[in-house]
Amino acid sequence: xxxxxxxxxxxxxxxxxxxxxxxxxxxxxxxxxxxxxxxxxxxxxxxxxxxxxxxxxxxxxxxxxxxxxxxxxxxxxxxxxxxxxxxxxxxxxxxxxxxxxxxxxxxxxxxxxxxxxxxxxxxxxxxxxxxxxxxxxxxxxxxxxxxxxxxxxxxxxxxxxxxxxxxxxxxxxxxxxxxxxxxxxxxxxxxxxxxxxxxxxxxxxxxxxxxxxxxxxxxxxxxxxxxxxxxxxxxxxxxxxxxxxxxxxxxxxxxxxxxxxxxxxxxxxxxxxxxxxxxxxxxxxxxxxxxxx
Numbered sequence: 001x002x003x004x005x006x007x008x009x010x011x012x013x014x015x016x017x018x019x020x021x022x023x024x025x026x027x028x029x030x031x032x033x034x035x036x037x038x039x040x041x042x043x044x045x046x047x048x049x050x051x052x053x054x055x056x057x058x059x060x061x062x063x064x065x066x067x068x069x070x071x072x073x074x075x076x077x078x079x080x081x082x083x084x085x086x087x088x089x090x091x092x093x094x095x096x097x098x099x100x101x102x103x104x105x106x107x108x109x110x111x112x113x114x115x116x117x118x119x120x121x122x123x124x125x126x127x128x129x130x131x132x133x134x135x136x137x138x139x140x141x142x143x144x145x146x147x148x149x150x151x152x153x154x155x156x157x158x159x160x161x162x163x164x165x166x167x168x169x170x171x172x173x174x175x176x177x178x179x180x181x182x183x184x185x186x187x188x189x190x191x192x193x194x195x196x197x198x199x200x201x202x203x204x205x206x207x208x209x210x211x212x213x214x215x216x217x218x219x220x221x222x223x224x225x226x227x228x229x230x231x232x233x234x235x236x237x238x239x240x241x242x243x244x245x246x247x248x249x250x251x252x253x254x255x256x257x258x259x260x261x262x263x264x265x266x267x268x269x270x271x272x273x274x275x276x277x278x279x280x281x282x283x284x285x286x287x288x289x290x291x292x293x
Contacts, residue, residue: 002265003210007287008034008274010065010214011053014044021056023277028057030284031291034093036065036274041104047084054088062091065214065274066153066171068099069121070110074128081129081148082140090143093169095151098122098159100177119158126150126166151212155186155194157201163209164201169272171212172198174248185216185235188245195268212272213264218279218286219251227251250286258289 009032011023027035035053037046050062062084067077085092098118099105105112113121132138133147142148152163153171163170172194175185186194195211202209221227228243228251235243243249247264250257264270275283 003208003271005261005265005290005293006033006210006272007283008032008036008063008065008212008272009280009283010036010038010274010276011049012038012040012043012277017052020044020049020052023280024053024056024060027280028060030280031287032060032280034061034063034272034274036063036093036095038065039067039071039099040101041107047080050084050092051087054091060091061093062088063093063151064095066095066097066151068101068104069096069125070099070105070113070118071108072125074125075132077125078129078132078138079140082133082142085142085144085148086140090148092142092144092148093151094148095153095169095171096122096125097153097171115156116158119156119162122152122159123162126152126162130166153212157197160194160198161201164198164205167209169210169212170198170202171214171274172268172270173214174216174246185238185246185248187238187242188247191247191268199269210272211269212274213247213268213270215250215273215275215279215283216248217250218257218275218282220254220257220282220285221251222253224251224256250283254285254289257286261286261290262293 009027024035037044037049039046046064053062081094102112129147133141149168150166151169151171152167155176174191219227224244232240232243250260261273
């Protein structure tokens, strides 16, 4: 059975109360199923932002996209998650990742660690959340039981293995980060390999997870090549044809973008699509095109 599409927007720009409520209501009116908030310095603090989003809206789920596990003590995080789930009426979806921006850890005075250490901390965080929520002695408890749906984001083998074992949603970014957190876009073929690796790790799951893809750019145009060309300098390791084939870029007419997402659902299994806040309006006609599919 093909899973229907679901669409999210990641709100990255801080705003005062009235402006924040207005853009959350706008996201709901445009048809977004999930309003999400990242976990980066200089962007909105995730949990209060999601509580405010819940107060301004009725239908969308609310997500962290995704928390940097290295910023969080697992026990304190369990309290934040449970309280936020209660205050959002059980609409929370918890996204977790290892974190990848060393400069943010340095600014916060927190250790960054090696890639292996960061994955180990993510694993400990997941296991500790499950342990605490399974204990009658831990208060508060989330409204959703045994916990809010878990999304794990990342492309490395160990993270994909954690997602296969623990997550209701596996999130793919279409990129990888080097040692200091600088992202590098991966090709469509490389993403094929990463999704295939996840599927191997998840072969014994009783129920398949939802697969998420983050879209970096949405551009409505009749000339895909001309529109994409100015962006090629940021991805010099890719040819123009390879860039046009990237799953994380939606460039074309609304119908072309809808067809691309249908094809990617068939190729990779991506049914939960997230765009960044600057693309919220441009992507809305694609949501309408794919509504109910």
